[in-house]
Each structure stands twice: as structure tokens, then as C-alpha cells.
Amino acid sequence: MLTIAFYILSALTISSALMVLFSKSPIYSVLWLVICFFSITGHYILLDAHFLAIVNLIVYAGAIMVLFLYVIMLMNLNKESEPQKPVWLKFASVITGCLLMIVLAGALKGYSELPPAAITEDFGTAKGVGKVLFTEFLMPFEVASILFITAMVGAVILAKKHVND
Amino acid sequence: MEWIFLLDKTIIAFIAFSITLLIATYSTYAERKIAAFLQDRVGPDRAGPFGMFQPLADAGKFFFKEEIIPATSNKFLFIIGPGIAMTTALMTSVVIPWGGTLEIGDRLVSLQVSDLNIGVLYVFGVVSLGVYGIMIGGWASNNKFSLLGAIRASSQMISYELGMGLSLISLIMLTGTLSMSEIVEQQHGFWADGYFSWYFFKQPIGFLIFIVCAFAECNRTPFDLAECEAELVGGYHTEYSSMKLGFYMFAEYINMFISSAFMASLYFGGYNFPFMDDLGLSQNWITIIGVIVFFLKIFAFIFFFMWIRWTIPRFRYDQLMRLGWQVMMPAALLHIFATGAVILFNQH
Numbered sequence: 322m323l324t325i326a327f328y329i330l331s332a333l334t335i336s337s338a339l340m341v342l343f344s345k346s347p348i349y350s351v352l353w354l355v356i357c358f359f360s361i362t363g364h365y366i367l368l369d370a371h372f373l374a375i376v377n378l379i380v381y382a383g384a385i386m387v388l389f390l391y392v393i394m395l396m397n398l399n400k401e402s403e404p405q406k407p408v409w410l411k412f413a414s415v416i417t418g419c420l421l422m423i424v425l426a427g428a429l430k431g432y433s434e435l436p437p438a439a440i441t442e443d444f445g446t447a448k449g450v451g452k453v454l455f456t457e458f459l460m461p462f463e464v465a466s467i468l469f470i471t472a473m474v475g476a477v478i479l480a481k482k483h484v485n486d
Numbered sequence: 487m488e489w490i491f492l493l494d495k496t497i498i499a500f501i502a503f504s505i506t507l508l509i510a511t512y513s514t515y516a517e518r519k520i521a522a523f524l525q526d527r528v529g530p531d532r533a534g535p536f537g538m539f540q541p542l543a544d545a546g547k548f549f550f551k552e553e554i555i556p557a558t559s560n561k562f563l564f565i566i567g568p569g570i571a572m573t574t575a576l577m578t579s580v581v582i583p584w585g586g587t588l589e590i591g592d593r594l595v596s597l598q599v600s601d602l603n604i605g606v607l608y609v610f611g612v613v614s615l616g617v618y619g620i621m622i623g624g625w626a627s628n629n630k631f632s633l634l635g636a637i638r639a640s641s642q643m644i645s646y647e648l649g650m651g652l653s654l655i656s657l658i659m660l661t662g663t664l665s666m667s668e669i670v671e672q673q674h675g676f677w678a679d680g681y682f683s684w685y686f687f688k689q690p691i692g693f694l695i696f697i698v699c700a701f702a703e704c705n706r707t708p709f710d711l712a713e714c715e716a717e718l719v720g721g722y723h724t725e726y727s728s729m730k731l732g733f734y735m736f737a738e739y740i741n742m743f744i745s746s747a748f749m750a751s752l753y754f755g756g757y758n759f760p761f762m763d764d765l766g767l768s769q770n771w772i773t774i775i776g777v778i779v780f781f782l783k784i785f786a787f788i789f790f791f792m793w794i795r796w797t798i799p800r801f802r803y804d805q806l807m808r809l810g811w812q813v814m815m816p817a818a819l820l821h822i823f824a825t826g827a828v829i830l831f832n833q834h
Contacts, residue, residue, distance in 0.1 A: 348625070355618070375607045383614025387621070387644065394625045394633065446603050447664050
């Protein structure tokens with residue numbers, strides 16, 4: 322049962338991710354990306370990481386993609402107005418993509434030799450994730466939040482034309 | 487026993503689904519009757535006794551009206567928009583505990599479709615997806631007024647989602663759990679340990695922030711700028727006609743019903759009622775009375791939504807944004823700090 326669900330979800334994830342690339346209209350790309358995030362949420366649920374699943378849904382599908390949609394809707398991008406990219410750029414992106422795939426494949430090569438992770442009782446719940454974040458990984462967590470604040474302040478400064486006003 | 491469990495849940499989900507639709511249908515009737523009452527009119531009274539069949543007549547009219555799909559619109563997205571709005575509105579009712587547990591034979595049946603351990607967050611996730619129905623519909627119409635209406639509606643929803651989430655954080659700090667059924671169970675009865683057990687009495691300011699944000703999330707007056715006809719013709723559904731328009735309006739009423747149920751269960755004790763342990767009734771009777779009490783609470787909230795609609799005029803858009811970002815959000819943040827301080831003080 323779970324295996325069947327996994328295969329269906331994986332097929333959905335991969336095909337929607339490919340549709341993001343192959344769609345001509347940017348709006349459709351964004352909508353396929355939303356479906357892709359949905360299926361990734363499904364993978365998290367299969368892994369019993371409920372908290373992560375719902376946070377993925379709220380943050381990516383619910384907030385970030387809505388902002389993407391905003392920008393694309395307001396820019397009124399159509400198939401006709403989409404700029405043609407130069408050939409060298411297409412080659413360069415294909416080569417970079419392949420290199421990334423080699424790195425990922427190399428990194429995952431020995432996955433079957435890894436010991437299964439110890440699953441505690443509150444694994445994946447808000448309680449379990451919170452405890453780990455605020456004890457074991459407190460430092461990286463705080464540093465990441467400072468990084469976010471920096472990015473936000475930077476965006477506001479860029480968006481404001483006259484900072485000194 | 488697995489299939490019996492699934493059968494129970496299917497039946498409960500089906501009943502919850504039908505009740506949601508029924509109440510949303512009759513909310514349209516209630517809205518018109520309450521508007522009439524507040525403005526000293528009679529209201530709909532032609533179809534059936536007291537106009538009881540008015541919603542059916544409205545639905546029939548929606549189905550038989552001519553359906554117009556603009557030639558320049560994006561047809562697929564234009565059709566799917568109302569569907570997304572409706573689906574996301576209906577999805578939230580899964581985690582709401584409609585009642586306690588019933589004893590059927592030797593089995594205990596909980597009147598909740600699914601007790602997710604992240605129930606509150608699940609509702610948030612689905613609510614944040616509700617924006618898509620509006621945005622896709624508004625954009626696919628290929629009409630500037632629709633697009634502006636969609637952008638207004640969705641930026642309003644995103645802004646008020648923040649205040650809503652932050653006001654819930656202080657509630658969750660008290661409950662220590664995200665599961666809806668546990669939160670309702672903590673508010674058992676009416677009086678516990680020398681104080682009211684309902685969270686409204688522990689967090690009145692949090693509730694105030696929450697209800698204001700709920701009004702904005704449902705696009706209800708005084709925050710119904712999405713359909714501000716003086717400036718925007720009709721908002722994001724300007725180009726919609728027939729049952730597609732009906733779906734958008736219906737989704738709004740379902741959202742109102744669900745947020746009423748949400749507020750009733752988070753802040754007003756859900757299916758709990760005063761003196762529920764002193765009546766000396768059996769478990770099943772308590773549960774049945776609890777369900778009735780829960781629905782009475784929901785109806786009270788729906789009445790409140792409508793009361794406000796016919797009392798307070800619409801905000802201006804800059805006032806709406808100022809209220810959302812400069813009043814609601816800082817107030818909710820301060821409330822979190824205050825709640826944390828009180829919890830710390832009580833521990834020592």
C-alpha cells in the first residue's frame with residue numbers, strides 16, 4: 322500500500338517537475354511547481370514527518386509560490402514576449418545540470434550501506450522537531466534566522482528608492 | 487476491524503460534508519433575513535413558508551442562467567478557479583471535532599474525521615492555499631478589473647494570515663499541543679481549577695485579533711475590499727456568471743462556517759458546555775447534547791459575522807493594510823511575549 326503510494330507520488334513529482342521546465346507559459350510553470358511541492362509534501366507524510374510536511378505546504382505552496390504568481394501575473398508574460406535565450410547559454414545549462422546530477426548520484430551511491438535512522442516516538446511531530454531545533458541545532462537555526470532577516474532588510478532597501486527620506 | 491474504522495470515518499466525513507453544504511446554503515437565506523431584520527424590512531418571503539425555499543430557488547436560478555466564458559480568457563484556468571476555491575474551502579472540515587465519542591455496541595466512535603497531530607497547522611496550510619482559487623480566477627479572466635480585484639483579495643488574505651497565525655501561537659503556547667481534539671478536551675466543562683476553562687477567558691485579546699483576521703480571511707465586511715463595487719466593478723469574479731459565480735460565493739459562506747467552527751472549538755470550548763459532568767446522563771447523551779451545543783455556538787458566530795456586515799461600513803484599502811500590518815501584527819507579537827511572561831511567572 323505504502324509502496325504503491327510512494328511510486329504514484331514519485332511519478333507525480335518527477336512529471337510535474339518536468340512540466341515546470343517544458344511549459345511555455347510562465348504561469349503554467351508556477352502552477353506545475355505548486356503541484357510538485359504538493360507531491361513532496363506527500364513524500365514527507367509517507368516518511369512520518371508530519372510537521373515538516375505541513376510547514377512545506379504552508380511556506381512553499383502557500384506563501385512563496387503565491388508571491389511568484391503575483392510577480393508573473395503583474396508582468397503579463399506571454400508566450401510571444403518570452404525572450405529566446407542564446408545557444409551557448411542552453412548548452413551551458415545542460416552541462417551544469419548533468420554535472421549536478423553526477424555529484425548527486427555520487428553522493429547517494431552508498432545509501433544502502435547507511436544504518437537505518439533511529440526513530441523516536443515523537444519523530445516528525447512539532448514537539449520532536451522543536452526539541453531538536455532548540456537543543457542540538459540551536460546555533461545553525463539562529464544563524465539561519467539572521468540570514469533571513471538580512472535578506473529581508475536587503476530586499477526592503479533595494480525596493481525603496483530613497484533610503485534617506 | 488480496520489474496515490469498520492474506515493466505514494465510521496467515511497460516514498462521519500460524508501455527514502460533515504453534507505452539513506457543511508446545507509449550512510452554507512441556508513447561510514445565504516439567513517444573511518438576507520438578518521439584513522432585512524436589521525434594516526426593518528421583511529426579507530425573502532415568497533418561496534415556501536417564511537421564504538424557506540429561497541436558497542433552492544437561488545440555486546436553480548444559478549444553474550439556468552446563461553453561462554459566459556470570455557473569448558480572451560484562459561479557458562482551463564477560468565473553469566478550474568472556482569473549483570479550487572470550493573475544494574480548499576471544504577478541505578478544512580476534516581480536523582474539526584464535531585463532538586465527543588459515541589458508544590456504539592462496544593466500540594468508541596470519535597466524531598472527528600481525522601485527529602491529526604498538527605491539526606491547527608493543517609487548517610493554516612489549507613487556508614493559505616485558498617488564495618490560489620481567487621488569483622487563478624482573477625488572472626484567467628483576462629480583465630484588468632478582475633486582476634486588480636484578485637491582487638487586492640489575495641494580498642489582503644496574505645497580510646491577515648500573519649496576524650492570525652501569530653495570535654494562534656500564543657494560544658498554542660498555553661495548550662502545548664496542535665491537535666484540535668486535545669485543545670477542545672482541555673476546555674472540558676466550563677469551570678476548572680478556580681477559573682473558566684474556555685480559552686476565550688484566558689486569551690481575550692488573542693481572540694479579538696483572531697476574529698478580526700478571520701473576517702479579513704473570509705473577505706467579509708468591513709474587509710470585503712475584494713468586491714468593492716464602487717472601485718472595482720465586481721472584484722475578482724467580475725467575468726464570472728452562472729454557477730461558477732455561485733461557487734465563489736458559496737465558498738465564501740463555507741469559509742465563514744468553517745472559521746466559525748474553528749473559533750468555537752479553539753476559544754469557546756467546542757462541544758463542551760457548563761455542568762456537563764453534573765447532569766448524570768450517559769456518555770452518548772452528553773455527546774449528542776455536545777454536538778447540538780457546538781452547532782449553537784457556530785450559529786452564534788455566523789450571526790455575529792452577518793450582524794457586523796450590516797452594521798459597519800467598508801474600510802478603505804490603505805486603512806485595511808495599516809490595520810493589518812501596523813496594529814494586528816505588533817499586537818499579536820506583544821501578546822506572544824505577554825503570554826510567555828505569564829507562563830514563566832506561573833512556573834516559578
